[in-house]
Amino acid sequence: xxxxxxxxxxxxxxxxxxxxxxxxxxxxxxxxxxxxxxxxxxxxxxxxxxxxxxxxxxxxxxxxxxxxxxxxxxxxxxxxxxxxxxxxxxxxxxxxxxxxxxxxxxxxxxxxxxxxxxxxxxxxxxxxxxxxxxxxxxxxxxxxxxxxxxxxxxxxxxxxxxxxxxxxxxxxxxxxxxxxxxxxxxxxxxxxxxxxxxxxxxxxxxxxxxxxxxxxxxxxxxxxxxx
Numbered sequence: 001x002x003x004x005x006x007x008x009x010x011x012x013x014x015x016x017x018x019x020x021x022x023x024x025x026x027x028x029x030x031x032x033x034x035x036x037x038x039x040x041x042x043x044x045x046x047x048x049x050x051x052x053x054x055x056x057x058x059x060x061x062x063x064x065x066x067x068x069x070x071x072x073x074x075x076x077x078x079x080x081x082x083x084x085x086x087x088x089x090x091x092x093x094x095x096x097x098x099x100x101x102x103x104x105x106x107x108x109x110x111x112x113x114x115x116x117x118x119x120x121x122x123x124x125x126x127x128x129x130x131x132x133x134x135x136x137x138x139x140x141x142x143x144x145x146x147x148x149x150x151x152x153x154x155x156x157x158x159x160x161x162x163x164x165x166x167x168x169x170x171x172x173x174x175x176x177x178x179x180x181x182x183x184x185x186x187x188x189x190x191x192x193x194x195x196x197x198x199x200x201x202x203x204x205x206x207x208x209x210x211x212x213x214x215x216x217x218x219x220x221x222x223x224x225x226x227x
Contacts, residue, residue, distance in 0.1 A: 007049070007057035014039040029159045033187070069186065072204035075193070079201040086174050086202075094206055097182040098213040101126040102221050116227070121145040123222075124214055125153040128185045131211045135218055150185070157184020158191035177202025182210050 017039060018032025044054055055062070076083070083090070102123050109119035120141035124132035129150045136146035161180045170176060173196055180188040181203030189207050193200030221227075 004057040007054050008060070010040060010043055011036075011058050011061060014043075029163060031155060031159050031187075031191075033155060034159070065186075069204075072189070072201070075197050075201040076205055079198050082174070082198060083202060083205065090174070090178055090202065090206065091209070093178045094182055094209045094213055097126070098210060098217055099221070101183070102214065102218055106221070106225060106227060116140065117142055118145070119227070122149050123218060125149040126183055126185065127211045127214045128207060131215060135215065139218070139222065151187075154184045154187030157188040161188060162191065162195065173198040174202050178206050181206030185210070 014036035015032055018030075018035030021035050022028075022030045022032055040054075043049070044051065105122045105125065106119060109122070117140060120139040121136050121143075122145070123139070123141070124135040124146060127135075127150070129147055132146050132150050133143050135141075137143055157180055161184060162176070165171075165176050165179060170179070176195065177192050177199040180192045180199070184191075185207045189200060189203040192203035
């Protein structure tokens with residue numbers, strides 16, 4: 001089983017299985033990754049396959065993440081006129097979301113008496129993994145914990161985000177895109193694209209803006225609170 005082609009097929013097969021399970025059950029909250037990740041972990045554990053070998057075999061998928069993110073510019077361009085009209089609310093929402101996202105982690109960590117490493121690892125949970133990992137490392141966090149928190153945050157937003165927005169009766173596509181993209185980065189943006197092109201475009205923009213805002217504001221916030 002320790003074969004590059006087989007491990008690549010494992011990833012694709014597990015995700016297809018997740019898509020099939022979602023369509024078969026009709027559960028909108030059953031994200032394909034909730035099926036794919038446990039399946040992949042079980043196979044790696046069963047056949048004693050090192051994580052490094054798995055990552056190496058799937059490097060083509062990792063490489064394609066970059067072009068996939070860049071391709072969001074096409075959707076953004078198609079909806080540029082609408083986005084321009086709402087740019088001020090979008091920027092305001094991202095700024096507030098960044099402050100609340102970072103501040104809530106710090107406040108809850110201090111309230112529960114968590115150590116500095118744990119808090120620093122969780123602070124950048126709402127931004128895309130490459131930026132989050134670098135920020136965590138710079139602030140003295142645990143990179144592995146940061147990566148896990150980013151995935152959990154993304155999945156939570158993709159699974160629960162649309163449901164929460166529906167419960168709150170938020171139907172405006174721009175508002176839905178801002179909420180999902182600001183909170184759950186790439187995984188959430190993929191879910192937003194399922195709702196519509198405008199939701200996906202706004203979500204992708206907010207994902208990028210959230211990364212930039214957090215990069216600048218996180219060190220400043222930690223300095224202000226003396227963390």
